[in-house]
Every structure is written in structure tokens, then in C-alpha cells.
Amino acid sequence: MNYHQYHPIDVVNGPGTRCTLFVSGCVHQCRGCYNQSTWSLHSGHLFTQEFEDQIIADLNDTRIKKRGLSLSGGDPLHPANVSAVLKLVQRVRAECEGKDIWLWTGYVLADLSAEQKQVVDLIDVLVDGKFEKDLADPELEWRGSANQVIHRFTSL
Numbered sequence: 001m002n003y004h005q006y007h008p009i010d011v012v013n014g015p016g017t018r019c020t021l022f023v024s025g026c027v028h029q030c031r032g033c034y035n036q037s038t039w040s041l042h043s044g045h046l047f048t049q050e051f052e053d054q055i056i057a058d059l060n061d062t063r064i065k066k067r068g069l070s071l072s073g074g075d076p077l078h079p080a081n082v083s084a085v086l087k088l089v090q091r092v093r094a095e096c097e098g099k100d101i102w103l104w105t106g107y108v109l110a111d112l113s114a115e116q117k118q119v120v121d122l123i124d125v126l127v128d129g130k131f132e133k134d135l136a137d138p139e140l141e142w143r144g145s146a147n148q149v150i151h152r153f154t155s156l
Contacts (some may be wrong), residue, residue, distance in 0.1 A: 001023060001024070001026075001047040001049060001080065001081045001083075001084035001085070002023070002024035002025070002041060002042060002043060002044045002045060002046055003005050003021055003023050003024060003044050003047050003051075004022045004023065004035075004038040004043055004044035004045075004073070004074060005020075005021075005022040006019075006020070006021050006022070006039065006055070007019065007020045007041045008054075008058040008059070008090055008118045009050065009064060009066075011053065013072060013097050013102070014067070014068065014070040014100075014102040014142065015067060015085070016060050016066070016067030016068070016116065016124075017064060017065065017066050018066055018068050018069060018070050018102075019055055019058050019059055019066060019068075019069050019070070020066055020069075020070040020071075021055065021069070021070070021071055021072070021076075021088075022038055022072050022073050022074060023047075023071065023072075023073040023074045023075070023076050023078070023081050024038050024040060024041055024042070024044040024072055024073065024074045024081075024083070025038070025039070025040065025041035025042045025073065025080055025081055025083060025108075026039045026074045026075040026078060026106065027076040027078060028075065028106035028130045028131075028156055030106065030130045030131040030132070030133070031133050032065065032131060032133030033131055035072075035073070035074070037069070038073050038074035038098040039074065041078070041087070042079050047084055048055060050136040052087070052088055052091065055069070055088065055090070056091055056095050056096060057083060058069050058102055059096040059099055060068075060095070060096055061093065062136065063117070066101065067100060068092075068100035068101055068124070069071065069088075069089075069096075069099060069100075069101050069102070069103075070101075070103075071085060071089075071101065071102065071103040071104070071123075072090075072103075072104040072128065073104070075105050075107070076104070076105060076106075076119070077103070077105040077107050077112070077119065077120075079113075079115070079121075082096060082115045082118075082119060083115075083116070085103075085119055086103075086115075086118055086119050086122075089100055089101055089119055089122045089123060090122065095121055096126065097120045098156050100124040100125065100144075100154070101122065101123040101124050101125075101126070102123070102124065102125045102126075102127070103119070103120070103123050103126050103127070104127045105126065105127070105128050106128075106129065106130040107128060108128050108129055108149075109126060109128050109149070109151055120153075124143075124152070124153055124154040125150060125152050125153065126150075126151040126153070127142055127146040127148055127151075128148065128149055128151065129143075129145075130147070131144045131145050132145040132147050133145070135136045135147050
């Protein structure tokens with residue numbers, strides 16, 4: 001997997017102070033997407049074990065109380081990304097007590113593959129659905145267009 005950007009301190013992509021990872025690769029290529037540079041699976045930087053370790057360390061850094069991890073892109077549930085994203089969310093669950101995980105995807109919850117559902121089973125919030133330029137609304141919280149749905153799986 002490649003990642004395009006990483007923000008160890010972010011207050012925009014989900015509630016509270018978070019770590020946010022923008023992965024590379026998106027098959028949806030939505031008209032009006034603000035992050036087109038993430039569409040290619042080969043853009044950005046290689047996601048290494050050392051980088052994964054850094055994300056875990058950043059989430060556990062006691063100098064700044066972080067609420068959790070946000071995964072966006074590109075698309076974290078792109079088939080080429082699922083195994084690396086699954087490994088990362090499993091580590092967050094095992095090593096980062098009390099942190100929530102938010103994930104944005106162009107896929108729709110009802111249509112996810114078995115592998116994609118393994119990731120979703122470990123997260124707290126899923127924002128699903130393609131960005132639809134004709135349904136765009138800057139007043140929406142945590143999503144770009146009215147067709148996108150926020151699924152809250154836990155109370156975190």
C-alpha cells in the first residue's frame with residue numbers, strides 16, 4: 001500500500017485531535033473530488049512497517065491527547081489497500097486504548113466484500129458513498145455530499 005499524506009496532528013478530519021492517514025488508490029474517481037492526486041495506487045509514499053509503528057507511537061503520544069485515527073484517501077477500502085489497513089486497525093485496537101477509528105470510503109456498506117467488512121468490523125465510524133458533486137453541501141458535517149451516510153458502530 002502507498003499513502004499520500006499523513007497528519008500526526010489533525011483537527012479537521014473527525015472529532016477532536018486525531019492522526020489522519022490519506023491512502024493512495026481510488027477506483028471511484030468522483031467528479032469534483034478535492035483529492036484527485038490520491039487516485040493512483042502508485043502515488044505518494046510506500047507504507048512501511050516503520051511508518052505503521054510511527055502512527056501507533058503518535059496515537060499513544062501523551063503530550064497531545066489524541067482521540068483517534070482517521071483513514072481517508074484515496075480509498076482505504078480499495079482492494080489493494082484492505083490488507084494493510086486491516087493490519088493497522090488491528091494494531092490500533094490492540095495497542096491504543098480508548099482511540100476511535102473513522103474511515104471514509106466511496107464504497108457503500110451494503111456492498112462491501114468479506115475482506116472490506118473485516119476492516120469495518122473494527123472501526124467506530126464509517127462514512128460511505130461516492131462524493132456526488134450535484135449533492136455537495138458544505139454545511140454537512142464529516143461528509144461532502146448528501147448521499148453519503150455516517151454509520152456509527154460504537155459510542156466512542
